[in-house]
Amino acid sequence: LGKLGLPDLSMRVRTGRNFKQFPLPGSMTKTDRVNMENFAAKAFESLIAMPEYGGKYISITSGSPHEISNEEYQAVVDSHIMFKDMAADTYLAAAGIASHWPHGRGCYVSEDRGFVIWVGEEDHLRIMCMKKGTILNEVFDRLKGALDVVNGIESIGGFAHSEDYGVVTSCPTNLGTGMRASLHIALPFLTSDGTD
DSSP states (O other): OGGGTOOOEEEEEEEEEOBTTSOOGGGOOHHHHHHHHHHHHHHTHHHHTSTTTOOEEEEOSTTOTTBOOHHHHHHHHHTTSSOOOGGGOHHHHHTTTTTTTTTTOEEEEOTTSSEEEEESSSSSEEEEEEEEESOHHHHHHHHHHHHHHHHTOGGGOOBOEETTTEEOOSSGGGTBTOEEEEEEOOOTTSSTTOOO
């Protein structure tokens, strides 16, 4: 990317994981969602205790000990740390994935805000790393290291996996590794008036 003369870009690599001991999001009850979030938040205490990760867990579940205000929620959505209101997505609603919004939803954020784990979005966990730069491998390598740490948290007890298809995810397009990599590139002169 640097050889193309592109400036620093917003880069993100993420993967989805689902706990073995809970139903997939489309089949979860409200109680399942809250129990799954509490289970995840407890596991993330290991990450928070590590100097290389640190950070905190935030929740949008009413009554959660990690609950944040509506204003704080909007701020983390605007900064691309947290996911938007899923209830507004007709596809997620039809699949049952957005049911019981906002119960059972939250987010782990590392101290440097470059490593994030969404809880209760399309999959139980969306584990992602992001940064501004031009070397995508740096983001991928950090995600690989972070995923190894998450996989090593004993209390998690493993993720849903199929011998035939790999990592089990809510959306079939993510089966296998559950991974996606993306970057935002500004395309000058794409519009006549310079709008996004």
